[in-house]
Amino acid sequence: xxxxxxxxxxxxxxxxxxxxxxxxxxxxxxxxxxxxxxxxxxxxxxxxxxxxxxxxxxxxxxxxxxxxxxxxxxxxxxxxxxxxxxxxx
Amino acid sequence: xxxxxxxxxxxxxxxxxxxxxxxxxxxxxxxxxxxxxxxxxxxxxxxxxxxxxxxxxxxxxxxxxxxxxxxxxxxxxxxxxxxxxxxxxxxxxxxxxxxxxxxxxxxxxxxxxxxxxxxxxxxxxxxxxxxxxxxxxxxxxxxxxxxxxxxxxxxxxxxxxxxxxxxxxxxxxxxxxxxxxxxxxxxxxxxxxxxxxx
Numbered sequence: 449x450x451x452x453x454x455x456x457x458x459x460x461x462x463x464x465x466x467x468x469x470x471x472x473x474x475x476x477x478x479x480x481x482x483x484x485x486x487x488x489x490x491x492x493x494x495x496x497x498x499x500x501x502x503x504x505x506x507x508x509x510x511x512x513x514x515x516x517x518x519x520x521x522x523x524x525x526x527x528x529x530x531x532x533x534x535x536x537x
Numbered sequence: 538x539x540x541x542x543x544x545x546x547x548x549x550x551x552x553x554x555x556x557x558x559x560x561x562x563x564x565x566x567x568x569x570x571x572x573x574x575x576x577x578x579x580x581x582x583x584x585x586x587x588x589x590x591x592x593x594x595x596x597x598x599x600x601x602x603x604x605x606x607x608x609x610x611x612x613x614x615x616x617x618x619x620x621x622x623x624x625x626x627x628x629x630x631x632x633x634x635x636x637x638x639x640x641x642x643x644x645x646x647x648x649x650x651x652x653x654x655x656x657x658x659x660x661x662x663x664x665x666x667x668x669x670x671x672x673x674x675x676x677x678x679x680x681x682x683x684x685x686x687x688x689x690x691x692x693x694x695x696x697x698x699x700x701x702x703x704x705x706x707x708x709x710x711x712x713x714x715x716x717x718x719x720x721x722x723x724x725x726x727x728x729x730x731x732x733x734x735x
Contacts (some may be wrong), residue, residue, distance in 0.1 A: 461544060469546070472601070473705070479593040480712035512543050529545045530611035 460505045464512070467498035539600070546604040547698045551615040551691040556630030558687050559616040560646060563633070565683070565699070566609045567643025567651030570675040576602035578656040578672060582665045585658075587731045588720055591666070591713045598706050605699055610641045612695055661730045662721070666714045670707060677703035 454462075474491040481487060506512055510522050565571045579599030586592045617630070617639040625634050632648060643651035656672070659665050680700035687693060721731060 458548075462548060465544065465547060472597075476594070476597050476601075476705070476709055479590060479597060480709055480716065482590070510543075513540060529543060529607070530549065530614050532550050532615060 457505075457509050460501065460508070464498065464501045464505050467494050467501055470494035471498050539603075545608050545611055546601070547608060547695060549608055549611040549615060549695045551612065551689070553689060553691070554618045554620060554624075555616050555689060555692075556620055556624060556628040556634075558689065558692060559613050560628070560630050560633055561686055562609065562612055562616070562683055562692075562696075563644055564646035565676070565679060566606065566613065566641070568645035568647075568649075568679070569655045570672065570679050571643065571645070571651065571655075572602050572606040572609055572676075573643050573651055574653075574655045575672060575676060576600075576606060577653065578658065579669065581658040582669070585660045585732045586662065586665070588662075588717055590716050591662075594709050594713045595669075598709060601702070601706075605702065608695060608699065612692065613641055614639075616692070660732050662717050662732050663714075665732075666710060666717060669710045670714065673703045673707035673710060677707070 471491060471494040474487050474494065477487050478484065478491060502512060506515075510525060511518075514523060567573060576599050579595045579602065583592050583595035583599065586595060620630070620639070625631050633644070636642070645651075657665070657668055659668070677700055680696055680703065683696050684693060684700070687696065
């Protein structure tokens with residue numbers, strides 16, 4: 449049932465979420481202010497961090513997006529993002 | 538083209554189910570200022586938008602709204618786990634339950650199903666961008682009202698994130714309106730519609 453403690457998996461996913469959010473938020477800002485060097489540096493920095501965290505998460509816990517190539521098909525393995533109290537069926 | 542990412546934009550982890558809260562929050566799924574209407578508004582308006590930067594803002598915000606639709610769905614799913622018949626009847630969730638059980642369906646809190654009549658794609662730069670500014674403020678007010686009615690910190694955490702996004706989107710649409718007006722100032726923008734008149 450419900451586990452209140454954050455697992456290592458959840459912590460790593462939160463790291464992906466946080467970096468991805470920073471990258472996306474700066475992307476949206478750059479849409480309106482493409483000449484901002486500060487925003488561009490910020491975007492590049494957080495996109496790099498996001499990609500690194502994403503690779504680490506995917507190597508341990510499974511794909512976040514469909515993979516380039518795969519030895520076996522794990523895309524439909526749960527839990528899906530809204531399922532919090534089961535490991536998938 | 539769109540690609541799915543197997544994660545929520547911001548985590549949703551609700552410990553205590555509460556069908557009463559679900560019947561309020563469902564309005565941000567399919568209500569007049571809900572997330573699916575927001576997404577469709579921007580993703581349709583962007584097609585006839587003549588200015589590239591504004592197309593970019595409408596596209597990126599429109600896609601983020603889909604992620605918010607998914608977050609609201611996750612909130613509703615988690616608030617309606619393991620319900621007893623008694624809880625369903627007492628909470629007032631029974632009027633939703635009779636039609637949808639605990640499936641996720643876009644309706645307003647009043648029960649009115651999602652309708653495209655809740656937004657406009659006018660094909661006019663100023664009309665569309667001003668609608669977008671108002672839409673973000675109206676959604677922000679709905680989240681404020683949800684925060685007045687809900688006191689579970691797990692629920693409020695996700696709702697506060699969504700509320701903050703409405704404020705940021707409003708700021709970006711202010712930028713978009715500025716960009717459009719600058720372009721239109723090159724001609725007499727009271728005299729023509731650059732989305733239609735060439």
